[in-house]
Amino acid sequence: MAHRYRAWVEGLNADWNISRQRYFGVPFPVWYPVDESGEVTFDTPLFAGEDQLPVDPSTMRPLGTPKRNAGLPGGFAGDPT
Numbered sequence: 001m002a003h004r005y006r007a008w009v010e011g012l013n014a015d016w017n018i019s020r021q022r023y024f025g026v027p028f029p030v031w032y033p034v035d036e037s038g039e040v041t042f043d044t045p046l047f048a049g050e051d052q053l054p055v056d057p058s059t060m061r062p063l064g065t066p067k068r069n070a071g072l073p074g075g076f077a078g079d080p081t
Contacts (some may be wrong), residue, residue, distance in 0.1 A: 012042050021034060029055045030079040038073045 033041045045049045046062045055057035057078030061067055069075025 027056055027058065027078045029053060029057060031057050031076040032079070034069075034071065034073055034075050034077050036073050040077050040080075 007024075029052070031046040033044055033046065034040055048057075049063065052060075052063065061070060061077060065076055072077050
């Protein structure tokens with residue numbers, strides 16, 4: 001089994017953890033502002049603080065933001081990946 005494990009580990013791609021994050025249930029703790037026209041602004045992310053971790057951005061919200069703004073213009077959206 002050690003040989004199989006070693007072959008499996010050596011065969012992993014460098015981006016394995018990032019590309020498989022949703023499959024294994026570990027979302028990035030990041031939100032993005034939604035501008036007034038309803039477009040998500042990916043250039044200015046909102047990060048979760050260490051005291052908030054672990055966090056699921058699809059169900060939780062950044063500190064200091066009202067829940068009603070989730071996904072709406074002028075609000076925020078969780079990381080889509």
